Amino acid sequence: MGVEANLTNRVKEYAIGRLGVDLVGIAPVDAFRVGPENGRPTEFLPNATSVVACASKIADAVVEVTGHYDEPGKTFGRYMWYGYVILNWDLSSVASGLVRFLESKGFKGLPFPPTGFLYKYGNRADFSPRHAAVAAGLGEFGISGLLLSPEFGPRQRLVSVITDAPLNPSPMYSGKELCQPEACGYACIKACPTKAMTERVSH
Numbered sequence: 001m002g003v004e005a006n007l008t009n010r011v012k013e014y015a016i017g018r019l020g021v022d023l024v025g026i027a028p029v030d031a032f033r034v035g036p037e038n039g040r041p042t043e044f045l046p047n048a049t050s051v052v053a054c055a056s057k058i059a060d061a062v063v064e065v066t067g068h069y070d071e072p073g074k075t076f077g078r079y080m081w082y083g084y085v086i087l088n089w090d091l092s093s094v095a096s097g098l099v100r101f102l103e104s105k106g107f108k109g110l111p112f113p114p115t116g117f118l119y120k121y122g123n124r125a126d127f128s129p130r131h132a133a134v135a136a137g138l139g140e141f142g143i144s145g146l147l148l149s150p151e152f153g154p155r156q157r158l159v160s161v162i163t164d165a166p167l168n169p170s171p172m173y174s175g176k177e178l179c180q181p182e183a184c185g186y187a188c189i190k191a192c193p194t195k196a197m198t199e200r201v202s203h
Contacts, residue, residue, distance in 0.1 A: 007105065014101050015054055019094045022156065023055040023149060025136030025170035032135065039127050041162045045110045050167040052109075053129065053136035054094055055149065055156040058083040063155055072134035084157070088115045098161045107165035114159040129158035136138040137170035142179040144188040144197055148173055152189075 008026060015024040029048050032040045041048040062083045067074030095111035102109035112127045132148050134140060139149035146154045148175070181189075191196045 004168050007165060011052060011098070011101070011165070011167060015052070015094065015098060019054075019097045020056075020090075021054040021094055022057045023138050023151065025053050025134035025138045026167045027051040027053055027132050027137075028169040031169075032131065036128055036131065038056070039125070041127075044127065045108060045162045045164060047108075047164045048110075049164055050162075050169065051132045051136065052098055052161045052163060052167070053132040053138060054091065054098075054159050054161075055133060055138055055147070055152075056087050056091055056094075056159065058087065058155040059150050060155070061083045082093045084115075087157045088113070091157060095159045095161050102161070102163050102165055105165065107163055109165075112160050112162075114157055127160060127162070129160045132160040133158050134173075137172050139173050140178050142188065143181050143186070144192075146188075148178040150178060153178070159198040 011026075012024050015021050028050055028062035029041045032051075041051055045062070059082060062078050065074060066076055066079040066083070069075065089102070091114040092111075095114075099111050112129065114129065129140070133147045133149075139147050140156060142148045144154065147156065147158065148154055149156060155201075
């Protein structure tokens with residue numbers, strides 16, 4: 001096993017086995033040539049080679065109980081806490097742990113928070129964890145603009161670490177199409193409480 005393959009496996013094993021994420025993939029920096037401008041890995045870490053993309057699943061029951069308060073048996077508070085706040089803290093710790101691991105091997109790691117924090121570009125994140133996750137082979141974009149993974153659909157939150165470590169990229173997702181709006185009747189657009197989605201979201 002080569003040096004790159006060994007280090008790649010150790011990073012993935014550490015992220016899943018020690019830090020507790022559900023999904024992890026490696027995206028090469030070249031994959032971000034088609035991502036958002038002014039938010040590419042080498043703009044933050046000039047010698048970057050890869051992005052480690054991690055995902056943690058949102059509990060099914062937390063999603064299923066989420067809804068308008070006037071709906072019987074529905075509430076929004078559980079999602080905001082256990083599907084958003086707690087997962088964001090957990091993923092922030094994951095990113096920090098990955099950086100410490102990479103630095104212990106002699107490489108740099110630059111983490112980005114999993115949620116909004118002093119964005120340079122206003123409402124748009126400085127770095128897109130969704131694009132990183134797709135480039136790392138974790139899934140594909142849905143018409144909502146969210147990552148859809150074959151394991152969890154849209155039910156995950158993401159975090160990313162840019163690194164100069166020599167890691168082997170993960171293969172892009174090549175399974176069956178995950179977003180099938182004709183089959184589900186554009187359920188995400190119909191369910192959006194703010195009516196923010198009216199058509200396919202650009203990536």
